[in-house]
Amino acid sequence: MSDNWGDDDGIEAEPFDVDDEPTAEREEREPGRMFGLDVAEVVESMARPAIARTLQKAVRDVVNEVVDAEVTEQLDPSVIEELQAQAATAARRAVGAALDELDEEPANEEPELYFGSVDEFVRGFLLPNYKRRVDGQRVMWAAEWWKYAEAVARLDALWRAWEHLRQDAQTGMSVWFRDHAEHHMSILLSTDGPFAAAGEGKNSENVNDKGEQLPYIAPPEGLFPDVREVSA
Incomplete structure (x- = not known):
């Protein structure tokens, strides 16, 4: 036997790269269920959106290319100059316009009054919503409340506070009853308050x-004009 075995019978050995390993074909496996999921169902649900996205991207690229070409063709120097000027x-x-808005002082408009006078407030809100038994001995009140200066001042304060706090839809009325109504009404209804002589x-x-509204007699006409009309 010859030492030059590669020369025997005219056969030459082909070079072989040790890094080149034959690729094994992926084995076909029927999709089933894994981890509680239907593999085929999951893949199918994901495949359709993926295909749609790929097609949309391809179409978008074509559209952009065509639009760019058409717009570039139409935009001659005169058109570009006119577009820039406009x-x-x-x-x-x-x-x-933006600078003018910044220069303008923000309007500090007061919200429109709901009631036009303290008398309208007493009739429209206080009497229906603040009922107390008045016996003229332990609890005092005067139907002609408008004859008592302190009572008018306190009721006017209640009205103004109510107009302000009604803007707070969350806790406004709670604050009004707690901090304003209970304070002033307890004094007005007391035996040593402004209505002491009314009993x-x-x-x-x-x-x-019991259960009736506080006594009320309308004041003389014009005593409490509607301030909404006066300020209008």
Whole structure:
């Protein structure tokens, strides 16, 4: 036997790269269930959106290419110059309008009053919502409340506070009852308050029965004008 075995019978050995390993074909496996999931169902649900995204990207690339080409062809120097001029004008106007708004002082408008006078407030809100038994002995009130200066001042304060706190839809009325109504009404209804003399004698108009509204007699016309009309 010859030592030059590669020369025997005219056969030459082909070079072999040790890094080149034959690729094994992926074995076909029927999809089943794994970890509680139907593999085929999961793949199918993901494949369709993936295909749609790929097709959309391909179409979008074509559309962008065509649009760029068409727009570039249409935009000759005169068209570009006109477009730039119009854009510059619009930009200057927008900046000017924005600066004008910054220069303007924010309007500090007071919200419109719900009631036009303390009398309207007493009739429209206080009497229906603050009912107390008035016996003229332990609890005092005067139907002609408008004859008592302190009572008018306190009721006016209640009205103004109510107008302000009604703007707070969350806790406004709770604060009004706690901090304003309970404070002023406890004084007005007390035996040593401004209505102390209203229970003397046979003043039946100054008492009521349980569950009824506080006694009320309308003030003279014009005594409490509607401030909404006066300020209008």
